[in-house]
Amino acid sequence: MSTSGPFSPRRPFSCVSPPRTASPATLYFAPYAEPFFTHLSYKGMLYAAQEHWLHATLCFALAASFRSNGVVLCGYLLWGLVAQPFLDRKPLRITYAAFLSACVVAPFVLHNYRAYSLFCRPTTPTIPEWCHRTPPSIYTHAQATYWNVGFLRYWSPAQIPNFALAAPPLALLTVFAARHVLTAFLPRVLARLALAPPPPLRETKDPFAAPSLAPYMIHTLFMCTTLLFFSHTQIVLRLAAALPTLYWGAAWLLLRDTKLDTTRWHWGKIWVAWSALWGTLSLGLWAAFLPPA
Numbered sequence: 001m002s003t004s005g006p007f008s009p010r011r012p013f014s015c016v017s018p019p020r021t022a023s024p025a026t027l028y029f030a031p032y033a034e035p036f037f038t039h040l041s042y043k044g045m046l047y048a049a050q051e052h053w054l055h056a057t058l059c060f061a062l063a064a065s066f067r068s069n070g071v072v073l074c075g076y077l078l079w080g081l082v083a084q085p086f087l088d089r090k091p092l093r094i095t096y097a098a099f100l101s102a103c104v105v106a107p108f109v110l111h112n113y114r115a116y117s118l119f120c121r122p123t124t125p126t127i128p129e130w131c132h133r134t135p136p137s138i139y140t141h142a143q144a145t146y147w148n149v150g151f152l153r154y155w156s157p158a159q160i161p162n163f164a165l166a167a168p169p170l171a172l173l174t175v176f177a178a179r180h181v182l183t184a185f186l187p188r189v190l191a192r193l194a195l196a197p198p199p200p201l202r203e204t205k206d207p208f209a210a211p212s213l214a215p216y217m218i219h220t221l222f223m224c225t226t227l228l229f230f231s232h233t234q235i236v237l238r239l240a241a242a243l244p245t246l247y248w249g250a251a252w253l254l255l256r257d258t259k260l261d262t263t264r265w266h267w268g269k270i271w272v273a274w275s276a277l278w279g280t281l282s283l284g285l286w287a288a289f290l291p292p293a
Helices: 024-029 034-049 053-066 068-087 094-119 138-146 157-193 211-229 233-242 245-257 267-287
Strands: none
Touching: 034 053, 034 068, 034 233, 053 068, 053 094, 068 094, 068 157, 068 211, 094 138, 157 211, 157 233, 157 245, 157 267, 211 233, 211 245, 245 267
């Protein structure tokens, strides 16, 4: 096992934590896709951290078989084989990364191809309109037609309660990930693009500024942006279970609490209280097919 790669287990926070969620119904009790997707996502991230690329690819491909958003997990392969070597001025493995990424995306492509072969044949009496789109994706069609998914389509007064439910995890994930990207990741990218010498490695007391966290933070920001502007925002209550940044963000809040005086808001304690309350309520809400269902 390599101990010096971009996801080296010896680097701070390079491996993911055991999955726990603020909505336990979605991870422990629900006969649904989330438990399998979450488990396979974490296993794939761990294999990527250990540079076991084939094992990571298998886990990510299986995760994408359970949830379509699993296709973005190929970003961890692209990061480890292309982006991180680029930042470190090492050889890039573009062809290998492209092949492995194609394997991760394959279940989604095969699902859409199967639908196309069933509904879009010339002999079909009535060919659906989506068959003539580029690309002809039944997934995109179903999401837009039956779930009203699209840019700002969910932004309506009737959905304010769902936005309120999603606000705590969405805010934590966004702030925590954006903080790392702006203060730790972007300076590295700018230094590399300017062809300047890499910034010297300095000891920092902030474990959340570790360079190995960058792919997790980028993944988190992408998912938060998608959920906020293009999707049913409250499903963050389910999908956040598959993001290790949720738990690292909670740890960040709790560590901040220890540095604050008693006259200021202690967001770590507030987060723990909210998690306990929501974790209990979500069990009943799931049974009634309410968020997080």
